[in-house]
Amino acid sequence: MRHLTLAASIAVLAFAAASSASAEEGMWTFDNFPIARANQTLGTSIDQGFLDQVRLSSVKFGGCSAGIVSGEGLVMTNNHCVATCVANISTQATNYAETGFTPRAREEEVKCPGGTAExxxxxxxxxxxxxxxxxxxxxxxxxxxxxxxxxxxxxxxxxxxxxxxxxxxxxxxxxxxxxxxxxxxTDIRLAFAPEDRAATFGGDLDNFSFPRFAIDAAFIRLYENDAPARTPTHFAWNASAPVEGTPVFVSGSPGATQRLLTQDQLMTVRDVVLPMDQLIASELRGRMIRYSEEGERQAFEAMDPIVSLENTYKRGLGRMRALTDPAFMATRAAGEADFRQKAGEATFNDLAAIQPAVRELYAPYALLEGGTGIGTTSVAGGSQLFLWARTLVRGAQERAKPSDQRLPEFADSRLSAARTALFAEKPVYPELEQIRMEWWLSKTREWLTVDSPYVRPLLGRESPEQLSARVVSGTKLADPAVRRALWEGGLAAIQASDDPMIQYLLLIQEPTRAIRTEWEEKVQAPTDRGSEALAKARFAAYGDAVYPDATGTLRLTYGKIEGSDVPGQRWGPFTTFAGLWDRATGAPPFDVAPKLLAAKDRIPADTVLDMTVSSDTIGGSSGSPVVNAKGEIVGANFDSTVLSQRNAYGYDRQVNRSVIVTTGAVTAALRDVYGMSGLVAELGVR
Amino acid sequence: MRHLTLAASIAVLAFAAASSASAEEGMWTFDNFPIARANQTLGTSIDQGFLDQVRLSSVKFGGCSAGIVSGEGLVMTNNHCVATCVANISTQATNYAETGFTPRAREEEVKCPGGTAExxxxxxxxxxxxxxxxxxxxxxxxxxxxxxxxxxxxxxxxxxxxxxxxxxxxxxxxxxxxxxxxxxxTDIRLAFAPEDRAATFGGDLDNFSFPRFAIDAAFIRLYENDAPARTPTHFAWNASAPVEGTPVFVSGSPGATQRLLTQDQLMTVRDVVLPMDQLIASELRGRMIRYSEEGERQAFEAMDPIVSLENTYKRGLGRMRALTDPAFMATRAAGEADFRQKAGEATFNDLAAIQPAVRELYAPYALLEGGTGIGTTSVAGGSQLFLWARTLVRGAQERAKPSDQRLPEFADSRLSAARTALFAEKPVYPELEQIRMEWWLSKTREWLTVDSPYVRPLLGRESPEQLSARVVSGTKLADPAVRRALWEGGLAAIQASDDPMIQYLLLIQEPTRAIRTEWEEKVQAPTDRGSEALAKARFAAYGDAVYPDATGTLRLTYGKIEGSDVPGQRWGPFTTFAGLWDRATGAPPFDVAPKLLAAKDRIPADTVLDMTVSSDTIGGSSGSPVVNAKGEIVGANFDSTVLSQRNAYGYDRQVNRSVIVTTGAVTAALRDVYGMSGLVAELGVR
CATH class of the missing domain: 3.30.1660 (Dodecin subunit-like)
Structure with a gap:
């Protein structure tokens, strides 16, 4: 069936939310990549061998992407992809976010707690x-x-x-x-991270924007049997100055898009999901910002959480703007109208009929269980202690059953991942944990109302302030040995535990499992069935000249090095170090990192720092290797723009831009700023 | 023209956003109140004399409403209407919010700083x-x-x-x-306030909800020449048990509705205004909550600001829900369709054409100037020091011109109000002021982007943290004598001042005045002209059987004592003290105030505490006297429900409910809890 209807559908539709893809559009799976069309569009001649080499050199690293760049397991990703690792191996006294992490030998490379790469x-x-x-x-x-x-x-x-x-x-x-x-x-070690400010110059204000002046790159190394992994298939390093119009391919694991959602489903996201997610995240942000101002310890503890929160929040803002942009939504509606005409209105009715249930259940499900797939609200405000306790309590309860009757995250095939996350040795900051729990209980009570049957068992007669203080101050789960013993002790150990966090999780299993079942019954299952029917209609209408929504799995996209020329987004494709020195004011977040500043004279001012490409990416694509038509790595994807956030819901060739840190800038950082001569040699830089 | 088209239009339309009013709908002006229709609907026989007596007994008290209840200037309003006054006359050591304010003699009544009543x-x-x-x-x-x-x-x-x-x-x-x-x-003194928790039982969680258990009432007294004002026209006090179905009239000054807005205008509110207002308010709330947890002093300082912020925020949430409620919006669209058919599509085009400008300019105008009339974002986060400085700087600049060439708030006829606000002797808490300023500068930079021409002059090379700390710590404006001297010194004194807040306000006059002019040019003036044309078309279509949107001026509404029976809102019209004792958990905000709790046995448990009525009210109606058909006061309006917030955009008879504290409950509080025998006698309670 492949490509049968391709030419026709490209001619008809410039914008393809629900139908077939336009040129340069698409986060394609490696087994359905449109080789001919990409070559035609870009003037390249890639083949199946190119695809195989790129796939085997690409790495999924937690929620990020990365690329292998040497035969000895060296991998480049973004600094923001290792920021939590850096925070976890730092203390207030030895803070690698401040100094950079610059091991002089492989023996000094340090394991990232809980890190995995695939x-x-x-x-x-x-x-x-x-x-x-x-x-x-x-x-x-x-x-x-x-x-x-x-x-x-x-x-x-x-x-x-x-x-x-x-x-x-x-x-x-x-x-x-x-x-x-x-x-x-499962043995991933940090091989290099720059000073945090070198990677985050401009902070949240410059995030999701361009021109950009950030060296958002870092290196990890894959280890096997306590030695660097052998990785004969890898990208060759090409640090030459990039040229506008050059074809590029971006290989990574974009997290999630909602392009195949119907307009009805999208209205639910616009009206219910995004507003709640964003409003409550904004309050948590306020609480954390104030906390970070209370002292140096608090600032140290809150730094990585605030950056992470602000990133998600700003992305959400971009999405809210997309869904309330009359022109964008009209174009998307037109795309759906074409599909409706081909598929028949009836195909859409089932999904429309589910929406009242989604609107009603989103808040309780997201707040009590998290992981809705359509929003960003997570349970317990992401409290690590709470999440470990949940894994322990549910893991014990589920492992007592046969694998095929368990919650899916505890099926035999997934227990290894659960253990890796649970046993990771990383620091826990009780005050921050308490802020997260208190905020979560408080917002849950507020959004579901105090008289909700969901809320009463969650709080009993305690206030959010009292309960969060009690369980966080009393728990021993910060100790990995305690977690390991409870996991290995199974249900008996859990039930015998006097740990208040474990007892709390036991207490709330009934209401939280109940809302999960209700969601599966009224939302997830009928949505899956309706979407499956829609998918069949889509294949019938457009063949497989369509690509699937992003699902956190490996995809390949293509495009060119290109600037932007639409309202609110007019710029050429490159920034240079000269631009960085110009933009610096000295006041955070526009202060240049000290070591970088000290190297100012060693870096040619016209060295390209960051660039934009037209490839189709989204959150999760962070760290994706950017590759030229010869398969050489020329940069790492690290961002896009606020306006590009519409990308979640539909591809817009004029607007969509990804932001890339160039291999040239990374080479300059390694060689001229941080003295990483070992890595420079390993990359084969002359 | 009055009532000519009345019968016809009532028959046609049950819902009347843009057209004529349905039964019990409408915040009517006193010179166009539908006496005949109200009498017909309610089975009453009120007349012009009733209207005059009610009007002359009604009081506008700041942003609230109130009713005169004795011949000696005694006025009942809500406790939440005097909460800022209570905070201003309290110290951490003598905190009347905790103890209640219960003067035993008139000489102990205390002036509310800056208070005015009209x-x-x-x-x-x-x-x-x-x-x-x-x-x-x-x-x-x-x-x-x-x-x-x-x-x-x-x-x-x-x-x-x-x-x-x-x-x-x-x-x-x-x-x-x-x-x-x-x-x-201009001499308004506090005569009684209960313990704050007696008025706010359930706090933000029970706010905008029912069943409700709050004695949200307080008394002020009007003074003239340092003696209680003579007020021969006043409401008679009727504390007998209320009866379901009784007709009631609510007289007050509802703040603002947007019922006459077109659907196009409302989409701008939904897509742009509410999201920004709510998102940034939520972050300020988070910062303030965390601040209030830092110590007892901080908790004392932040209490009133947090309550006020949460009230506005929760109202906004209700409005977001209304504008994203498919059924409600479909009904409203149908109302407009009727009007469009009668008036012609062309009448709507001008207002539609302005919307892109509103969408573009709302953020900069609201953030730099505040007072947009369509949103709640105010300049400088409501920093009192900033606002005083703005009055001083602009007042000096404007007073140098003839009255008719000034900004309207500085016309001769309005200078007295400006002075009253400026010279009010009230406490200022520098840390809170700094939090507001920092948040405001930070959100302004974030929403307008760091490269915006609006933002650069606002911050220069300082960060929001640096600038806010500098101007707040350095200013002397907390001293009323300093403010008075600067006001009286005029432009010369302002220009010579070395006060950093004054200097800052001088510095930012150019960009803030520029955005104001741009807003007037591109938004305000064309909107006013388009709305005027629409109003003419509306009069032509429906006569004056329509009422104007609320404008913070005196209105009369009518309805009945009635519960509610729609999804999410099913309850009878009354709560009792028995219900209060039942709902109390002991944990804030569900703790009963100590003095109230101590009086438990003295108050018959079946005494009605709060009730709901179907009258048409909105924010600003707080404190409105609720009057029976004999003109006796039977309660004070203090709230509505989350679902009723749709009221801003259209009247929905099934949903709209106002929440009232009864005179019976107030009498019990005065007599049985707080021993206010003087007031009890003054009210003529037997």
């Missing part, structure tokens, strides 16, 4: 098995049957292997299911 | 003069000519009288202009 080694179609598993079922039974089948497929393929991971991936919102097999690394 | 004594039509003043003009010239004419009319009517105020009021969004004349009181 390389995609195989893709197999399992659509038929997955569709069959759900046949004739509805509601929670449908969801559970499919989750169980996915777990079985994963276990069959990967067994107990510790260096592999198998994942059943839903593509086209259930239109296809693929089994992805990864080579997995 | 009784509406006359209404005259000045439509022709105002329309003529703007004829043939457009843009800022149009706005300025009308402002000047309003100032002239006010000065001609009130001269230099200190006990009168004259105000030209725009009704029907410029369809009519009326000259309102008030008897004005």
């Amino acid at each position: 390389v995609l080694t195989g893709i197999a179609d399992v659509t038929e098995r997955m569709h069959k598993a759900g046949e004739g079922l509805s509601g929670a039974a449908f969801t559970q049957a499919r989750d169980a089948e996915a777990g079985r497929i994963e276990s069959e393929a990967c067994g107990d292997a510790t260096d592999k991971r198998c994942q059943v991936v839903s593509l086209y919102r259930g239109g296809q299911f693929k089994l992805y097999t990864y080579k997995k690394y | 009784v509406l004594t006359g209404i005259a039509d000045v439509t022709e003069r105002m329309h003529k003043a703007g004829e043939g003009l457009s843009g800022a010239a149009f706005t300025q000519a009308r402002d000047a004419e309003a100032g002239r009319i006010e000065s001609e009517a009130c001269g230099d009288a200190t006990d009168k105020r004259c105000q030209v009021v725009s009704l029907y969004r410029g369809g009519q202009f009326k000259l309102y004349t008030y008897k004005k009181y």
Whole structure:
């Protein structure tokens, strides 16, 4: 079927939310990349060998992307992708965010707590098995049957292997299911990070904007058996000055897009999901900012959480603006109208009918369970102690059942990931944890109302302030040994525990599991079924000249080095170090990092620092290797723009720009600023 | 023309956003109250004498409403209307919010700093003069000519009288202009306030909800010549148990509604105004909450600001929900469709064409100037020091010009109000002021972007943290004598001042005045002209069986004591003290105030505490006397519900409910809890 309807559909539609892709559009899977069309559009001649080499050199690193750049496991990603690692291995006295992390030898490379990295080694179609598993079922039974089948497929393929991971991936919102097999690394060490300010110059204010002056790059190294991993397939380093118009390919794991959502579904996101997510995040931001002003310790503790929160928040703002932009939404509606005409209105009715339930259940489900897939609100404000306790309590309860009857995150095939997260040795800051818990309980009570049946068991007769203080101050879960003992002790150990956080999680299992079941029953299952029907209609209308929504799995996109020329976004594609010196005021966040400033005279002022490309990326693409048509790495994707956030809902060629830190800038940092001669040699820089 | 088209239009439309009013709908002016229709709907027989008596017993008290309840100037309003007064006359050591304010004799009544109260004594039509003043003009010239004419009319009517105020009021969004004349009181003393928790039981969580258990009432007294004012016209006190279905009238000064806005205008509010207002307010709330947790002093300082902020924020949430409620918006659109058919589409085009400018300019105008009339964002986060400095700097600059060439707030007829606000002797808390300024500068930079021409002059090379700390710590404006000297010294004194806040305000006059002019030119003037045309079309279509949007001026509404029976709002009309004791958990905000708790056995448990009525009210109606058909006061309006916030945009008979504290509950508080025997006698309670 491939490409049958391609020419026709490209001619018809310049904008392709729900239909087929326009030139340079698309976060394509590696088994359905439009090689011919990309070559035609870009004037390149890539082939299947290029795709294989790029795929095997690409790395999924936690929620980020990365690229292998040497034969000895060296990997480049963004500094903001290692920021939490840097925070975790720092103390207030030895703060690598301030100084940079610059080991002079491999022995000084330090393990990132809980870090994992994966390389995609195989893709197999399992659509038929997955569709069959759900046949004739509805509601929670449908969801559970499919989750169980996915777990079985994963276990069959990967067994107990510790260096592999198998994942059943839903593509086209259930239109296809693929089994992805990864080579997995669990010993990831930090090999280089610049001073934080060198990577974050301009802070939140310059985030999601351009011109940009940030060396947002860092290096990690993959280890196996306590030695650097052998990685014969890797990108060659090309640090030559970039040229406007050059074709580029960006290979990474974009997190999530909602392009295949119907307009009805999108109105729910606009009216309900984004407003709650953003409003409560804004309050947490306020609490954390004030906390960070209370002293140097507080500033140190809150730094990474605030950056992370502000990044998510600013992205959400961009999305709110996209969904309330009359012109953008009119174009998207026109795209859907074309599809409606081809597929028939009836195909859309089921998804429309679910929306009142989504509107009603989003707040309780997001607040009590998190992980809705459509919003950013997470349970307990991301309190690490709470989340560990939840893994321990649920893990114990679930492991007492057969694998195919468990919550899917505790299926046999996924226990290894749960353990890795649980046993990670990282610092915990009780005051921050308490701020998160208090804020979460307070916002949950506020949004669901004090008389809600969801809220009463959550708080009992305590206030959010009292409860959060009690459980955070009393828990011993900050100690990894305590967590390990509770995990290994199973349900008996959990039930016998007098840890107040464990007891609290036991107490709230009933209401939180109930809302999860209700969501599966009324929202998730009917949405999955409706989306599957829509996917079939879409294949029928447009063939597979469509690409699936991003799902946090490896994709390849293509485009050119190019500036922007639309209202609110007019600039050429490059910034230089000269621009950085010009923009600096000395007042944070516009202060140049000390070591970088000291190297000013050693870096040619016209060295290109950052650049923009037209490739189609989104959050999760951070750290993606940017590759030329010869397969050489020329930069790392690290950002896009506020206006580009519409990208979540539809591709807009005029607006969509990704922001890249160039290999030239990274080379200058390694060589001229931080004296990383070992890495420079390893990269083969002359 | 009055009532000519009444019967027909009632029959046609149940919902009347843009057209004519349905039964019990409407915040009517006293010179156009539908007496016959109210009597017919309610089965009452009120007449013009009733209206006059109610009007002359009603008081506008700052941003609140109130009612005269004795011949000696005693006035009942809400406790939340005196909360800022209570905070201003309290110290951390003598905190009347904690203890209640319970003077045993009139000599102990204490002046509320900056307090003013007004009784509406006359209404005259000045439509022709105002329309003529703007004829043939457009843009800022149009706005300025009308402002000047309003100032002239006010000065001609009130001269230099200190006990009168004259105000030209725009009704029907410029369809009519009326000259309102008030008897004005500037010596307002606090006569009673309960313990704050007695008035705010349930805090923000129970705010805008029902069932409700709050004695949100307080008493002030009007003084003249240092003695209680004589007020022979006043409401008789009726504390008997209320009866479901009883007709009631609510007389007060509702702040602002947007019912006459077109759907196009409302989309701007939904997409741009509310999101920014709410998101940034939420962050300020977070900063203040964390500040209040830093110590007892901080908690004391932040209490009133947080309550005030949370109230505005929760109201905004209700409004966001209304504008994203598909059913409500469909009904409103249908109302407009009827009007469009009658008036012709062309009438709506001008207002539609302005919306891109509103969307673009709302953020800079609201942040740099405040007072947009369509949102709640105020300049400098409401920093008192900043606002005083602005009055001083602009007042000096403007007073150097003839009255009719000044910014309207500095016309001769309005200088007295400016002075009253400026010379008020109230405490200032520097840390809180700095939090407000820092937040404001930070959000302004974030929303307008760091490279905005509006932002650069605001910050120079300083960060928000640096600038706010510098100007707040250095200013002497907290001292009333300093403010008075600077006001009286005029422009020379201002220009010679080395006060950093004064210097800062001088510095930013150019950019802030520029955005104000731009807003007047591109938004305010064309909106006023377009709205005037729409008003004419509306009168032509529906006669004057329509009422104007609320404008902070005196209105009368009617309805019945009634519960609610719609989804999310099902309850009978009454709560009792028994319900209060039941709801108390002991944990704030569900702790009963100590003195109230101690009186538990003295208050019959079945005494009605609060009740709901169907009358049409909105923010600003707080404290409104609720009156029976005999003109006796039976309660004070103090709230509505979250769902009722749709009221801002359209009347919904099924949903709209106002929450009232009953005179029975107030009597019990005065007599049985706080021992206010003097007031009890003055009210004539047997």
